[in-house]
Amino acid sequence: MKGALIADELRVSIDSDSDIVSARQKGRELAAQCGFPSTELAVVATAISELARNIVRYAVRGEIVLRLIDNHGGKRGVEVIAADDGPGIPDLTLAMQDGYSTSGSLGLGLPGVRRLMDEFDIVSEFGKGTTVTVRKWKR
Amino acid sequence: MQVPILKQGPYLIATVQSALTDDDLKQLRDTLVDQISQVRARGVIVDVTALDVIDSFATRTLRDVAHMIRLRGAETVIVGIQPEVAFSMVKLGLTLEGVATSLDLEEGLRYLQRSSKGKVQEHEGRPHR
Numbered sequence: 001m002k003g004a005l006i007a008d009e010l011r012v013s014i015d016s017d018s019d020i021v022s023a024r025q026k027g028r029e030l031a032a033q034c035g036f037p038s039t040e041l042a043v044v045a046t047a048i049s050e051l052a053r054n055i056v057r058y059a060v061r062g063e064i065v066l067r068l069i070d071n072h073g074g075k076r077g078v079e080v081i082a083a084d085d086g087p088g089i090p091d092l093t094l095a096m097q098d099g100y101s102t103s104g105s106l107g108l109g110l111p112g113v114r115r116l117m118d119e120f121d122i123v124s125e126f127g128k129g130t131t132v133t134v135r136k137w138k139r
Numbered sequence: 140m141q142v143p144i145l146k147q148g149p150y151l152i153a154t155v156q157s158a159l160t161d162d163d164l165k166q167l168r169d170t171l172v173d174q175i176s177q178v179r180a181r182g183v184i185v186d187v188t189a190l191d192v193i194d195s196f197a198t199r200t201l202r203d204v205a206h207m208i209r210l211r212g213a214e215t216v217i218v219g220i221q222p223e224v225a226f227s228m229v230k231l232g233l234t235l236e237g238v239a240t241s242l243d244l245e246e247g248l249r250y251l252q253r254s255s256k257g258k259v260q261e262h263e264g265r266p267h268r
Binding site: 017018020021024025028038039041042043045046049050053098109111112113115116 | 158159160161162191192193194195196221222223224226227228230231232233
């Protein structure tokens with residue numbers, strides 16, 4: 001992903017399922033501040049919900065960072081970083097496949113989030129943790 | 140955040156008022172599955188008009204509710220999924236396959252009335268259309 005200027009930043013620590021709700025509500029507010037239409041607000045909130053749930057489910061605790069960003073050319077958007085120092089993902093290729101899950105969930109989390117957002121980046125080190133960074137640009 | 144459940148005739152109506160945590164969703168599921176026998180309900184409506192996000196966990200739980208209620212001999216209809224919520228669900232890859240949905244409460248009630256009529260007809264030996 002290309003660099004972006006950061007205009008505003010919010011951090012939500014995630015360690016229980018009620019934090020999932022507050023993270024997606026704060027993300028929605030931030031995206032509304034940026035002027036996203038209501039369809040896109042739901043898209044951003046849904047993506048945050050999936051990322052936050054992954055933290056609770058696989059890593060127990062972590063953090064969601066929400067940012068308003070600028071692409072140096074006047075284009076604005078939101079960036080969501082979901083970071084944890086949990087067990088990490090042993091096989092990223094598998095984890096990005098629809099329907100693959102180690103927890104009995106629907107297995108749509110990561111590939112679904114990639115479909116919802118414009119940019120998607122994941123770094124995971126086995127035994128050290130996972131950081132997912134996603135962005136949505138305002139059209 | 141508890142979801143109030145009303146009894147209207149042979150139906151139970153659960154109206155979600157605000158965002159639900161995973162625990163709230165599980166509680167709603169368990170309460171509904173339990174309550175249909177207590178009030179001998181023939182149908183359940185879950186009104187999700189107030190939900191601004193229906194993610195993978197919520198979808199799975201709603202689907203579980205509908206399937207569990209069906210196993211107990213009643214019908215479920217999910218009503219009020221907002222257009223932007225439907226859009227996000229489809230993008231994420233979520234469907235409510237095998238679960239009845241209706242535009243709103245009124246349509247949901249109509250659906251249940253029709254489906255219970257169908258059941259009576261089946262009972263009387265006439266084909267269900």
